[in-house]
Amino acid sequence: MLNRNKSSDKTGSALIETPAMATDGLEEELDSYTRSAITRIRFDIIIKPAIISFVALIVSFFLDVSTVPFLGDITFDLARSLFPGWQAPVETFEPYSFWWLPIFAYGLFVFISYLAYNKLKIEIIRTPASETIDRIIEAATSVIDSIATALPLIGAAILLVSIKLGEEVFLGLSVPFEIKALIVLAIGKLFEPVLDQLGVDFQNVVNHVKDIREKYFSRIQIESSRSMMKQFNQPGTSGSAMSIQDLEKFKAIVDDSSRLSDVVRKNFAAVGDMMEKINSMQQISTEKIQQLNVLANSITQASSSLSDEKTLTGLKHLEAIVKK
DSSP states (O other): OOOOOEEEOTTSOOEEEOHHHHHHHHHHHHHHHHHHHHHHOOGGGGHHHHHHHHHHHHHHTTSOSSOBTTTBSHHHHHHHHHSTTOOOOOOSSOOOOOTHHHHHHHHHHHHHHHHHHHHHHHHHHHOOOHHHHHHHHHHHHHHHHHHHHHHHHHHHHHHHHHHHHOHHHIIIIIHHHHHHHHHHHHHHHHTHHHHHHHHHHHHHHHHHHHHHHHHHHHHHHHHHHHHHHHHHHSOOTTSOOOOHHHHHHHHHHHHHHHHHHHHHHHHHHHHHHHHHHHHHOTTOOHHHHHHHHHHHHHHHHHHHHHTSHHHHHHHHHHHHHHHO
């Protein structure tokens, strides 16, 4: 339970919770819950969403024009099983082996996810907000997507250059690298659910903290309203309870205050939008701003002079002359 500081009124009939102490107790409880909830989130939650990308990693061993460790010439063996009687072409050179490239990329993606996981644990304890989660997950996703997209582009550039260099470079280097680079691109795209799962788990903690805070303040507001109504219904110094007419007047005042607050909020929003537009306008120079200040001062002086009795009298005489 939250710590509460309560004090009685003059009649000793009501107990009111101090808002500052209640808020401090709430923040301590939320901080304790956040730390314990974050601690329960393990990095092994990525295992299920990572299965599909791991399957793509396994498939990469079966798509290779060179020899794969422990599997040998797996691509040629698959071709012979699919097309009986097929004979492998006579090779005068051995292509470069890039079987390790998808494994290296996959390990790098897992490492980036682990960095994002540790960053989320620190930042959510400090500031439990959805914006923090989105910022960290988007940054990690952007890095993984950039790496996965860059490799096929580099491979395409090497492929175009190798056409000029001859068959040995083309088939021995460019083609094997481009095959593995495309597989890395597929693994990178299939790895996105891992980061999404991290974001969902940490978002659940943030949402729960937000729900606790909203429910707590709603309960405090309801209790305060009930306490006020009890005090209104109890005999006071005047010896009479609050009448229905007084309650209606009180409700009307509250409604007017609410409407006034809404108007003030809209005015502040309009002023904020206007200031943003002014700040975004790059064509306003210092000289123009000074001219606007001079114009504003002139308008102020003119409006002030209109309140002068002599000025008003002169304007009335001028109006009479014009009408004649």
